[in-house]
Amino acid sequence: MSRAFTCREMVELVTDYLENKLSRGDRKAFEKHIAGCPGCSRYLEQMRLTIKTLGRIESRHLSAAAKRELLDAFRDWKG
Numbered sequence: 001m002s003r004a005f006t007c008r009e010m011v012e013l014v015t016d017y018l019e020n021k022l023s024r025g026d027r028k029a030f031e032k033h034i035a036g037c038p039g040c041s042r043y044l045e046q047m048r049l050t051i052k053t054l055g056r057i058e059s060r061h062l063s064a065a066a067k068r069e070l071l072d073a074f075r076d077w078k079g
């Protein structure tokens, strides 16, 4: 049973992923998507750096702005 996440779902899940809150199956699907998607891979790296900088994520807060940015970026990448 392989689930495939869309980029939009990935944005929703990235904080859970980094906080180890995903189920094993979701985690696998997440990592599979990351491996094949430069945009989400870059986003994950950004989130990692942000957490490192801030100590922890203010998920609600941060993701609203970050999400918008990312989704804008995806529009460019995917035409």
Ligand SMILES: [Zn+2]
Pocket: 006, 007, 010, 033, 037, 039, 040, 041
């Ligand atoms: Zn993606």
